[in-house]
Amino acid sequence: MAQINVTNLTYGYENSVDLIFENVSFSIDTNWKLGFIGRNGKGKTTFLKLLQGKYEYTGSITSAERFDYFPYQAAERHGKECAAEFIEECKPGCEQWRVICELGKLSADAELLYRPFETLSWGERTKVLLAVLFSGENEFLLIDEPTNHLDHNSREIVKQYLREKKGFILVSHDRDLLDACIDHVLVLNRQTIEVQSGNFTSWWENKRRADQFAVAENEKHRKEIAALKKAADRSDRWAKKNENTKIGYDPVKEHDRCIATRAYIGVKTKKMQSRVTQFERRIEREIEEKEGLLQDIENPESLKLNSLRYHKERLVWCRDLSLSYGQEEKTVLRDFSFELMQGERVFLQGGNGCGKSTLIRAILEQTDSSIIRNGELHTASGLIFSYVCQDTGFLQGGIKEFCRNRKLDESLFFTLLRKLDLERAQFGKRLEELSEGQKKKVLIAASLMTSAHVYIWDEPLNYIDVFSRMQIEELLLACKPTMLLVDHDVRFRDKIATRVVEL
Numbered sequence: 279m280a281q282i283n284v285t286n287l288t289y290g291y292e293n294s295v296d297l298i299f300e301n302v303s304f305s306i307d308t309n310w311k312l313g314f315i316g317r318n319g320k321g322k323t324t325f326l327k328l329l330q331g332k333y334e335y336t337g338s339i340t341s342a343e344r345f346d347y348f349p350y351q352a353a354e355r356h357g358k359e360c361a362a363e364f365i366e367e368c369k370p371g372c373e374q375w376r377v378i379c380e381l382g383k384l385s386a387d388a389e390l391l392y393r394p395f396e397t398l399s400w401g402e403r404t405k406v407l408l409a410v411l412f413s414g415e416n417e418f419l420l421i422d423e424p425t426n427h428l429d430h431n432s433r434e435i436v437k438q439y440l441r442e443k444k445g446f447i448l449v450s451h452d453r454d455l456l457d458a459c460i461d462h463v464l465v466l467n468r469q470t471i472e473v474q475s476g477n478f479t480s481w482w483e484n485k486r487r488a489d490q491f492a493v494a495e496n497e498k499h500r501k502e503i504a505a506l507k508k509a510a511d512r513s514d515r516w517a518k519k520n521e522n523t524k525i526g527y528d529p530v531k532e533h534d535r536c537i538a539t540r541a542y543i544g545v546k547t548k549k550m551q552s553r554v555t556q557f558e559r560r561i562e563r564e565i566e567e568k569e570g571l572l573q574d575i576e577n578p579e580s581l582k583l584n585s586l587r588y589h590k591e592r593l594v595w596c597r598d599l600s601l602s603y604g605q606e607e608k609t610v611l612r613d614f615s616f617e618l619m620q621g622e623r624v625f626l627q628g629g630n631g632c633g634k635s636t637l638i639r640a641i642l643e644q645t646d647s648s649i650i651r652n653g654e655l656h657t658a659s660g661l662i663f664s665y666v667c668q669d670t671g672f673l674q675g676g677i678k679e680f681c682r683n684r685k686l687d688e689s690l691f692f693t694l695l696r697k698l699d700l701e702r703a704q705f706g707k708r709l710e711e712l713s714e715g716q717k718k719k720v721l722i723a724a725s726l727m728t729s730a731h732v733y734i735w736d737e738p739l740n741y742i743d744v745f746s747r748m749q750i751e752e753l754l755l756a757c758k759p760t761m762l763l764v765d766h767d768v769r770f771r772d773k774i775a776t777r778v779v780e781l
Contacts, residue, residue, distance in 0.1 A: 280308045282329070282418070286337035289321075289328060296703055298324055301337070304473050306447075306464065308343050308418045311440075313456045313478060314449045316466030317699055317743045318715030322449045326420040343418040348411045349404075357396035361406050365391075369410050380409035383442070385435050399630040401432035408436065412443060419446040425455055426740045427668070429629045430766050451715075451744050453478050454768045467574035478744075489575050499568035503561055510557035513550050578749040579697040581726060585759035587620075588731045590658055593760060594618040594641055599653035601636050610636050613653070616779060618732070623754065623761040625771050628781035634764045635668065637781070638736055641762070664730035668737035668764075670717040673709040680709060680720065686727050694723045698746055715741035722750070733761045739770060 283305045290297040298321040306312060316322050327333055330345050350368040365372045378388045386405045390398060398406065404424060411419055424440075425433045433455065440448065440459040447464070450456055456463075456478035463481045465472050474481055595617035602609040611633035618624055626634045640655060642663060673680070677695075681688045692705060698719045704712060709720065718741050725733060739747055751773050754761070765771060771778065 280342050282306050282308060282339065282341040282343065284337070284339050287328070287335060287339065288337050289324070289333065289335040296701075299335075302471055303337075304464075304471055306462070306473060308341070308445055310462045311444050311460045312447045313460035313463045314447050314466075315456070315463055315478065315481070315744065317468075317745055318719065318741070319701065319704065319713055320466040322466065323422055323713070326422060326447065326449070329420060341418070344416065345420055346411060346414060346417045347420045348407060348422060348424060350407050350410065352395060352407075358394055360392045361395050361398075361410075362391040364395075365410050368407070369414060372410055372413055376413035377406075377409045380412050381405065384409060384439050400427040401429060401630050404428060404432065404436065408439065417445075420449075421446055422449045423451075423741065424448075425450065425452055425766070427630075427737070428766060429632075430627060430768070431629060433766055433768075451739070451742060451747065452767055453744060453747075468576070469573040485576070489577075492575060496568060499564050503564045503568070506557050506561045506564065510554050510561065513554045513557065516550055576745050578699065578745060580756075581694070581697060581749060581753040583726050583753060583757040583759055584729045585733070585757060586662060586729050586731045588658060588661065591620050592617055593620055593658050593661060593732055594656070594762070596655040597653060599637075599640075599651070599655050601633055601640060601652075602650045603636070611781065614781065618760065618762055620731075620760050621758060621776075623759075623763065623774050623776045625775045625778045626762065626764050626781055627771075627778050632781045634781055635736055638665075638734055638762065638764070642734065658731075661732060662730045664725045664728040664733045666718075666721045666725045666733075666735040666738045668740060670714060670721065673712075673717050673720065676708055677705055677720065680724075684724055684728075686724060691723060691727060694727060695719065698723060698749070699743075713741070715743060718742050719746065726753075731760060733759050735761065735763045735765070737764055737766070739765050739767050 285303050287299050287302040288297060289299045314322050314325075324333070326347060328335055329339060329341075330347060346369065352364065352368070356364045362374060365374070365377060374391065377391065381388055381390065384405045386402065386409070390402050390406050395403065395406075404427075408424065411421070421440075425436055428436065433452070437455050437458045440446075440455075448456070448460060458477075460477050461475070463474050463476065463478065465474070465481065474484065476484075597615045599611065599614045599616075600609060601611040610631065614633075614637070626637065628634055636649065640649070640651060641657060642665060677691075678688060680686075681691050692702075695705070696702070700716055700719055704716060709717060712720070718738065722735075722738055722742075725735070739750075742750075747767070747770060751770060754774050761774075763771075763774070
């Protein structure tokens with residue numbers, strides 16, 4: 279069992295004032311199944327790139343292991359090719375028979391290797407690339423968000439597959455996946471980094487207790503400091519008052535005062551001043567012990583949502599709806615009947631390609647001429663929708679420009695982004711320069727600021743960190759807006775859904 283030792287690692291992006299890592303040191307075993315947890319923009323993917331030697335840094339990262347990274351970046355020209363033709367380019371020395379063996383463990387057929395890559399679904403592409411990743415030997419694997427865009431069944435297969443593996447770092451915000459697949463966690467806290475044995479749930483419980491203890495200790499120190507300051511101030515006033523009596527006195531009131539009285543007053547004053555000094559030293563010690571207690575506390579602010587109330591209960595309904603597209607009229611949805619009532623939070627569930635996103639676009643009347651619709655589909659008159667799409671590729675320009683285009687109050691929008699833990703340093707960047715998780719937060723914030731009758735979110739939590747997921751869960755449970763959602767995070771769905779509809 280080898281180790282990866284990180285010593286005094288310091289790294290920051292070019293032209294950026296803030297450092298991503300500063301004098302960071304820790305060690306991990308290459309035999310671990312390590313979950314990598316942290317907020318969006320904290321540097322998880324960056325650290326994986328540093329392990330691969332792709333960026334220059336100060337400090338040292340030492341390991342005898344070779345690293346390989348998922349997902350592989352398939353070039354645009356590979357879309358027309360079969361995976362079997364370019365896997366050697368992704369992973370030098372890759373042997374097809376090993377890949378076929380791994381595909382079998384992923385409940386996938388070997389024929390996926392011999393179909394044009396662009397014809398494969400997201401789930402099929404992920405399985406092929408994971409099979410390529412695990413086809414090597416004596417490597418420590420860096421797996422970055424393997425389940426994004428995967429349906430529930432594909433996620434379950436990947437979860438079972440990773441459960442049987444070891445020797446990897448898994449970056450994921452899916453709590454269910456982390457609990458099933460890891461035996462250690464590497465956590466990027468707000469100010470520190472920690473390595474701990476266990477899965478996500480055990481770490482979260484430990485963190486919750488540690489945070490409660492830190493808050494209690496902070497309150498204890500705060501009260502102690504206040505009491506010491508009060509005592510120090512009182513002693514200081516007494517000392518000054520006593521010192522002022524050394525010179526000059528009332529011979530009537532102090533008829534028994536002699537020349538030695540002045541020396542006595544001086545000694546007494548000195549003792550009082552010494553007591554003040556002791557109080558100040560104790561205050562300094564208390565402050566030192568208090569510092570850092572709250573540096574890693576996760577205490578997200580509450581979000582707000584002003585949904586609109588419609589005057590009727592039934593908002594969206596369809597009967598015997600079929601949707602197909604293309605010249606071959608490939609049907610993605612057939613004879614589907616459904617209704618969305620006010621106050622419901624309905625999750626659409628089904629495999630990749632079953633028509634979830636197509637149905638949403640049909641409801642929003644965003645379908646193009648290639649979509650053929652049969653059957654009935656109705657939305658209540660004057661209904662206002664707020665939509666979060668799963669794609670972020672269209673985001674361009676600055677955040678201020680984004681606000682102007684969507685007619686959003688800039689100040690309120692920035693405030694909401696801060697509540698979603700998007701740092702002010704990111705506000706000056708162009709949207710295309712943000713991480714995928716940060717882009718998603720921009721879209722979610724825009725949706726939350728839009729007063730609507732129905733909120734339609736299509737895979738909103740892809741790339742969103744665990745802490746923000748919990749924050750959004752609390753908002754939706756508190757505000758209870760009418761929603762139509764597609765998301766494959768099992769724990770999010772179980773908490774939020776009032777109804778699940780299978781397609």
